Amino acid sequence: MVTASSVHITVLRGRDDERRAIRDLLDGAGGGALLLQGEPGSGRSALVGYAHRHAADRTILAGAGLTDEAALPYAGLQRLLDPVRDRAGALPVAQRRVLRRALAGAGCPAGQRLTLSMAVLGLLAVTARDRPLLCTMDDVDLGDRPTAEALAFVARRLCHLPVVVLLTGAVDTAPGGIPTRRLRPLDEHDSRAVLTDRLPVPASDPVVTTLGAVAAGNPQALVDLAEALTPAQCRGEENLPTTPPPDGALGRDYRARLDRLTDDARHLLLLAALDHDVDAATLVRAARATGTAIEALAPAEVAGLVRVEAHGVTFPQPLVRAMVVATAPLAARRAAHLVLAALLDDGDHRLRRALHLAAAAEGRDPALATELEAAARDDGDPDARSTALHRAAELSVDPARAAARLVAAAHHAWSAGRPHRARLLVQHLPTGLPGPAVTGRVELLRGEMELRCGRTPAALTALLAAADAWAGTAPDLALEALLRAGEAVCFAGDQYRYADVARRARALCQTGASPRTELVTAHLAGVAATLRGDHEAAGPTLRRAVVLGDRLTGPDLTPTALTGAAVAALLVAEDGPAHRLADRAVALARVRREVCDLPRALELRAVAEYWLGRHETAAETSREGLRAARDAGQTTWAGVHRGMLAVLAAVRADRASSLRLIRELGEEPAPGSRPDALARWALAVLDLLDGRPEDAAARLAALACPGTGRGQVTVQVMATPYLVEAAAASVHRPAAVAALAVFDRWAHSTASPSRRALSARCHALLAPRGSQAAEEGFRAALRWHPPGAGAFERARTEFLFGRELRRSRRPRDARRYLHDACETFTRLGVAAWAEQAAAELRAAGESVGGPDRSAAQLLTGQQLRVAQLVAEGATNREVADRMFLSTRTVDHHLRNIFHRLGIRSRTQLARVL
Known part of the structure; x- marks a missing residue:
């Protein structure tokens, strides 16, 4: 039994709801009950201790169910009520008599159980006359059943008494009529x-x-x-x-639970625990082969330790399987492995059989090592392959073969999303690896793990070393290392170094290459041309990579190749194909269980969905990518997905979510890295929403320096429409003009109407206010926006055009566009953008409802204080003096206040507040 003395959990992490429920019961004027269900070690006893510490002035009666006393009726009740037995004299004679009889060990006749239960309730009520009472019974399911039934009866009848009853039990403890909370695993x-x-x-x-x-x-x-x-x-x-x-x-707790089972039951549990894929038929055969009846497993099933179904054997509590194996003697484990190996054929279950034989092997066995390696090639699960190859390395006699198998085991561990295991396997490699092929594989693995989980500079060094190791013998593998090296360069914001990667790739070009190698070559050349601004050369090459990606089959079809093709599609603004290729990469990685490829594939799918205007879908993809990155231990790519989620939340005006995600990023992203750039983009969008365009422009202008290739050029290109909007009338206008020039060269090299629409909108924003050029730019943007797609960006264009017309003193012309924008924003659920459009409509003379949110929600703290003083009748000079500001700053705040609240005078401001 796990008791409060053995479970030393003093800080109850992840149990806020349960603690709140306990405090609510203890703080209430009346009584109540609560049953906490959970597996061993889930913190049930710790929560009982929490209740005792927060019982304040309550009298505490505490007990616990004991397995040793489970056959003694009312033993638990006797220990619980012993401190207050002397108060039984206040009970009616019949109740007093039956209670004393039960607590003395004489039991209770079936016809008097109701009287006994009423006596227990009455005794607790008498005890609670002086002070409120807390009564707890931990592990109520382990003790005697009559005690549990009596306490359940009492727990259902406490609403008018100052008595709180707290019970804990296993997950299958469920007496009716008592509020119950299940203790879930910690996140x-x-x-x-x-x-x-x-x-x-x-x-x-x-x-x-x-x-x-x-x-x-x-x-x-x-x-x-x-x-x-x-x-x-x-x-x-x-x-x-x-x-x-x-x-x-x-x-110790699980050992005690298992010790209560028969030897045969423990033996069958061990057989089931040693093979994750064992089914009911195989388990029956295993039982028969060892002279055991399958019926012996019934007590373990009744206890909820295991569930046997036709399709397989499952352990409902996640740790039971591991603890069954961990607590079994070595000899028993070895014998069980041999039994399972004898029952599995070497056809459909070749790897399972070999693994069982390997688990029972003693010393080196090169033949078994060879069999494990061959069986691993036939299995599609990288985790199983890693386990098999690691064991094959341990069984190997030849050090060179052992090293090669260890490297392969590390590679599959990484694919399965186990980077820590992969690192340890690589660290245990002997010095002097056998040949450049193994050296190249080790460096590629190290580089990829550093790229996804560690330090980008170290990643680039390792990946270039891998390319060098393979350059003379395996140019296709060298190109794959260069593909990752290019990814590392872009992630770190060092795009100027991509030229060296492309130069190395050109030296590896070969005739008659496989489609995958041809795709990687086209990708590297196309990305390099894009980053140097040569879109005429980049376009055909990248489109070739997209076509090749769609044609991949057989061994050439890998998630890495598909993500390379998806990147190429994004760079030529073919958003639909990019989404299709990234989605295929996600599906393929899942089918092959190559967890390591999921975060990157999901990132590209989210970017494609962003460009397609599917912001909600992109956010869901990024959330999925964040989960995948966490599961795979890819901390850097978890940062990428958090950054993308922050941008999407900011674009949808979800300030709280965006700031929370940026806080979660913390100081981990290196300055200039992709997560850092995404976080800055998100903050800039929030600045723009808050009426701080200069701050927004400063953030976005600092994302990259296109002329030098430093910084996140691709992120700045994506954010250019926001940069131009923020910087159109500020000191950052030159930076916006430079960024737009880069965006234009790219947009006009593609066939994307949406990119051309954004380009036209940006030029309209930079044109003189009220000019013919501005109006023509906005109208061109509206013509380019594709119908039925990208509704958000079209609404943004309509809003900006309407604002331009309104500020050019053409309110009647402005209303049409502002109406359309407001309607679309409302339909999309982006309230802040809808409110801005409504404010512009009011400023254009349209009678529309006021903002749904209060002024306190719409204004910053300083803006609200300025508004309150002005509403009280203070002049701008008086406000400036009282807030220690300049009158110019007060004027600026007041303009933003009028804009946000959709008003035009101090009188209206006083009315709103």
Whole structure:
């Protein structure tokens, strides 16, 4: 039994709802009850302790169910009520008699159980006369059943008594009529917090991620793992445990639960636990082969430890499987592996059979190592392949073969989303690797892991080293390393270095290359030409890459090749094909379980959806990408998805979500990196919404310097429409003009109507106010906007055109466009943009409803204070003196206040406030 004394969880992470429910009961004037359900180690006892600490002036009666007393009727009730037995004299005679009889061990006749239950309720009521009462019974399901039934009866009848009853039990403890809360596994954030609280030294991020996955959100498992970890394991220098320690608090609890089963039941549980794919038929055969009846497993099924169905055997509680294996003796595990291996054929189950044989092997076995390697090639699960090749390396006699197998095992571990395991496998490689091929594979793996999870400069160095190692023997693999190197260059904002990557790629060109190699070559050449502004050369090459991406089949069809084609499509503004290719990459990565490729593929799909105007869909894709990046340990790409989500939230005027995501990024993104640029873009959009165009322009102008190729050029190109809008009438206008020149060269090299629409809109914004050029630019933009697609950008153009007409003293002409913009923004659910359009409509003389939000929500803190003083009758000079501002600043604030509230006079301001 996991008791409060053994589960040392003092800070209850992730249990806010349960603590709130307990406090609500304790703070209430009446009584009530609560049942907390959870698996062992989920924190049930810790919550009972929390209730005791917050009981204030309540009398506390506490008990716990004991397995040793489960066969003794009312044993638990006797221990719970023993401190107040002397108050039983206040009960009616019949109740007093039956209560004393039950607590004395004489039991209770069936016909008097209601009387006994009423006696227990009455005794608690008598005890609560002096002070309110808290009565707790931990692990109520482990003790005797009559006690549980009596307490359930009482818990249903407390509404008029100052008595709180708190019960805890397993997930299948469910007496009717009692409010129940199920303790769920901790999420990633809370799991990290528990580990951080407990680890002896600060741990690296991959270590924390791996331990969180091992614990499966169980608080006690996290505590046990943290207490068992060595400093070297914390630093990621040694292998991490794959299960919670068997001698920890949770391990002891599971050992006690398993010890209550028969030997045959434990044996069958071990057979089921050692093979994740075992089905009911195989388990029956395994039982028969060892002289055991399958019926022996019934007690474990009744206890909820395992569930056997026709299609497979499952363990409802995530840690049960691991603890069954961890607590079994070595000899029992070895014998069980051999039994399972004998039942599996070497055709459909070749790898499973080989793994069981390898788990039971003693010493080196080169034949079995060869069989594992061959079986791994036939299996599509990279995690299983990694396990098999790692074990094959351990069984190998030849050091060169062992090293090659270790590298392959690390590669598959990375593909399966286990970067920490991949790093450790690479670290354990012997010095003097066998040949440049293995060296190149190691450097490619290191480079890709650094790109996705670590330091971009180190990634670039490793990837270029991989390309050099393969240049003479495997040019196709060298090109793949250069593809990743180019990605690293762009991620870091060092696009000027892409020329060197492209130069290396040109030296590797070969005739008769495979379609995938041809695609990578076209991609590298096309991206290099795009980054140097040579769109005439880039366009045909990139379109060739898109065509090749659509034609990939067989071994050439990989998620990496498809994402390369998707990038090419985005660079020539073919948004539909880009989305299709990225979506195919996502689907392929999932089918092959190549988790490492998902975050990048989902990023490109989200970018395509942004350009297609599907902002909600793009946000959902980015959320999916964020989850995939976290699961795969790809911290840098988690930052990319957070940045993209922040931009999408800002564009949709969801200030709170955008700022939260930017805060989550923290200081991790390196200055100039893609996540950093996306965060700055998001803040700029919020600045624009808040009426701070100069701040917005300053942020966006600093994203890149197109002339030098430094910074995030591609992000700045995407954000150019916002930069031009913000900088049109500010000191940053030259930067906007320069950025628009880059955008124009790109937009006009494509066949994209939406890019040309944005270009025309930007030119209209930079034209003199009220000029013919401005009007023609806006009208051209509206003609270019594709019908039925990109409704948000069309509405933005209509809004900006209407504002231009209104400011040019053409309010009647402005209303039509502002009406359309307001209607579209409202339909899309972007309230802040709709409010701006409504404010412009009011300024154009249209009678429309006031803003839905109060002035306090629409204005910044300083703006609201200025508005309040003006509404009270203060002049601008008086406001300036009282707020220690210049009159010019007050004038500026007042103009923004009028604009945001959709008013035109101080009288209207006083009325609004």
